[in-house]
Amino acid sequence: MAYGFVRRQGLEVDAITLRSPFYLQCFFSAPLVVSVAIATTLHRAGNDVAAGVMAGVGGAWYLGVQGVWFGRRLAVDRSLGFAIALGLFAVSLVIVAVVGVVIFGLGRGAAPG
Numbered sequence: 001m002a003y004g005f006v007r008r009q010g011l012e013v014d015a016i017t018l019r020s021p022f023y024l025q026c027f028f029s030a031p032l033v034v035s036v037a038i039a040t041t042l043h044r045a046g047n048d049v050a051a052g053v054m055a056g057v058g059g060a061w062y063l064g065v066q067g068v069w070f071g072r073r074l075a076v077d078r079s080l081g082f083a084i085a086l087g088l089f090a091v092s093l094v095i096v097a098v099v100g101v102v103i104f105g106l107g108r109g110a111a112p113g
Contacts, residue, residue: 001025001066004088008074028069032062063089 002021003013011017035058042051063085071081 001088005070008084028062028065032058
């Protein structure tokens with residue numbers, strides 16, 4: 001997200017230009033991480049509906065905050081800010097999925113026990 005933000009501003013991407021947006025992204029993502037952790041606990045406890053709601057609320061909050069932030073910082077309307085946030089979030093998910101497949105492989109579940 002920070003990288004995409006700096007690129008959209010037309011700035012050179014380096015440690016200095018990434019620092020502030022990176023730290024803001026850390027603050028923005030903390031509630032999402034907590035909601036996903038709670039959702040994981042709820043899922044393991046067998047409460048899939050509550051887990052889905054918790055993860056969905058956390059994700060909606062995160063994308064909403066990102067949309068407002070991108071809109072304000074890039075001087076565009078909120079709908080475009082939200083679209084930018086959604087696009088960068090989708091790219092992030094793809095990257096995480098690819099890295100996960102590379103590290104853990106496909107179809108290797110827990111051994112039957």
